[in-house]
Amino acid sequence: MSSYVPETTTGAVGGHAARAAWFAEQFSKIQENVEGFIRGKGSVIHLALVGMMAEGHILIDDIPGVGKTSLAKAIGSSISGSVSRVQFTPDLLPSDVTGTQIWNAAEQEFRFHPGPVFAHIVVGDEINRASPKTQSAMLEVMEERQVTADGTPYLVPRPFLVFATQNPVELDGTYHLPEAQIDRFMMSMSMGYPDHGAEVQVIRDRNAGSLVDQVKPVVDTKVVQSMITVARETYVAPSLESYVVTICSATRRMPELRLGVSPRGSLALIAASQAFAASRGREFVVADDVKDVAPYVLRHRMLLTAEAELNGHTSESLLRQITTAVPLPDERG
Numbered sequence: 331m332s333s334y335v336p337e338t339t340t341g342a343v344g345g346h347a348a349r350a351a352w353f354a355e356q357f358s359k360i361q362e363n364v365e366g367f368i369r370g371k372g373s374v375i376h377l378a379l380v381g382m383m384a385e386g387h388i389l390i391d392d393i394p395g396v397g398k399t400s401l402a403k404a405i406g407s408s409i410s411g412s413v414s415r416v417q418f419t420p421d422l423l424p425s426d427v428t429g430t431q432i433w434n435a436a437e438q439e440f441r442f443h444p445g446p447v448f449a450h451i452v453v454g455d456e457i458n459r460a461s462p463k464t465q466s467a468m469l470e471v472m473e474e475r476q477v478t479a480d481g482t483p484y485l486v487p488r489p490f491l492v493f494a495t496q497n498p499v500e501l502d503g504t505y506h507l508p509e510a511q512i513d514r515f516m517m518s519m520s521m522g523y524p525d526h527g528a529e530v531q532v533i534r535d536r537n538a539g540s541l542v543d544q545v546k547p548v549v550d551t552k553v554v555q556s557m558i559t560v561a562r563e564t565y566v567a568p569s570l571e572s573y574v575v576t577i578c579s580a581t582r583r584m585p586e587l588r589l590g591v592s593p594r595g596s597l598a599l600i601a602a603s604q605a606f607a608a609s610r611g612r613e614f615v616v617a618d619d620v621k622d623v624a625p626y627v628l629r630h631r632m633l634l635t636a637e638a639e640l641n642g643h644t645s646e647s648l649l650r651q652i653t654t655a656v657p658l659p660d661e662r663g
Contacts, residue, residue, distance in 0.1 A: 449486075487551075569659035
């Protein structure tokens with residue numbers, strides 16, 4: 331397990347390049363370890379790790395049985411992190427998720443008992459089955475990385491990543507996720523079915539007793555925290571910052587959209603682009619990094635009008651129109 335963490339540099343180009351190379355090496359190590367158990371989903375695994383290194387949360391909109399929970403478990407085991415799973419149901423209470431105060435008779439005081447959100451990776455299965463009140467209990471911890479009980483804040487461990495899933499097919503007994511909560515997910519993606527060869531390999535692994543619970547850690551959470559720092563320090567040229575804002579603000583003026591991308595979306599796109607660039611071993615972001623992650627960062631923040639949906643538009647198609655129309659920036663400097 332890797333324990334070397336490069337020291338923070340003071341602006342030397344060579345130092346930043348070395349840190350970016352170190353980041354890419356650790357990133358590849360984690361990705362290859364996860365791919366050993368989640369077959370045929372290299373791009374999904376890569377994006378999920380990018381989201382973690384950018385300190386974002388991920389919403390997976392897909393049917394049951396395609397490996398969403400296994401992906402989260404494999405990532406958690408690969409970084410020697412804790413993983414908890416919450417099955418969201420209509421009768422789930424906010425305290426069942428965040429924790430509750432319990433009277434301690436021996437000490438004659440209330441003691442806080444942490445809920446399942448106090449883990450490095452939290453898997454929220456079918457989050458849209460919980461009531462709006464319970465869904466709202468996730469807002470603070472997703473944004474602030476803390477839970478407040480009786481006025482006292484309790485910090486969750488770092489790194490902290492929420493994998494939330496929802497079933498796009500079965501809608502009976504579900505609640506619509508409020509836009510305020512959707513906006514707190516950095517990325518939205520789907521797993522999709524594996525191809526034929528990958529599914530055959532899944533069966534063989536299962537028959538051979540190779541299970542996701544047997545994934546061994548290749549780094550520890552201290553290394554991941556250092557990787558998050560390296561990603562955050564990846565250089566973004568002012569022209570690229572303007573490029574990101576131009577893309578996001580363009581969504582707010584489209585007649586096909588009743589809700590465009592908020593400034594939080596701009597921040598998320600920058601952070602994801604930084605982590606994506608670092609995963610490629612670069613100490614700076616280029617326009618292609620922005621374009622590669624933009625569909626996953628922005629599409630769930632774009633709400634179409636009913637007329638646009640009837641005309642066959644999608645968030646992806648409208649986003650392609652914008653990225654095609656917006657001139658590429660001068661990335662020098």
